[in-house]
Amino acid sequence: MRTGPDFASSSVPRHLLRGLLGFGPTAAAVALVPLAGPLVLLVAPLGLIALRGCPVCWTIGLVQTVSRGRLTRSCENGTCTLTRP
Template sequence: MFVSRSLVEHLARGAICLAALVASVLVARASLWLAMALLPVALVAVGGCPMCWTLGLIQMVRARARGEHLEEPCADGGCAWAPPSRR
């Protein structure tokens, strides 16, 4: 439910969020408006919820360790993990 299509994409979204938050703190003294404008950038990067982003990262790492794969394509707009076939 919270997982991106790839680990690289998920980590890139987290890096963008972190960069926007750090930049917001660093420019806060010089320009409060710019600092406040960077906060929505951070929230959009993680999909609106930092905890959900973290849960998605945990789900993705756990599924990769188990050998599960992401169903393709995500037709309904929501992606879900598919367990490996049991043969």
């Protein structure tokens, strides 16, 4: 049984590609402001779309993607535990 949001991708390579497509334009937009002016910041939202909103959400999704299938969460009587399947 899952509770809370799920930020994971279907595979680690796919998630890393999303990270590259997200962090690349976002970092480039910020780094190029001194050279190209503030208009280049219009590229940053494209990176945030690839990250599904925020870098922290992407990072949480990476952890979920890597751990998917390796740990199982079970809750009984108000106590939750992580076990290997």
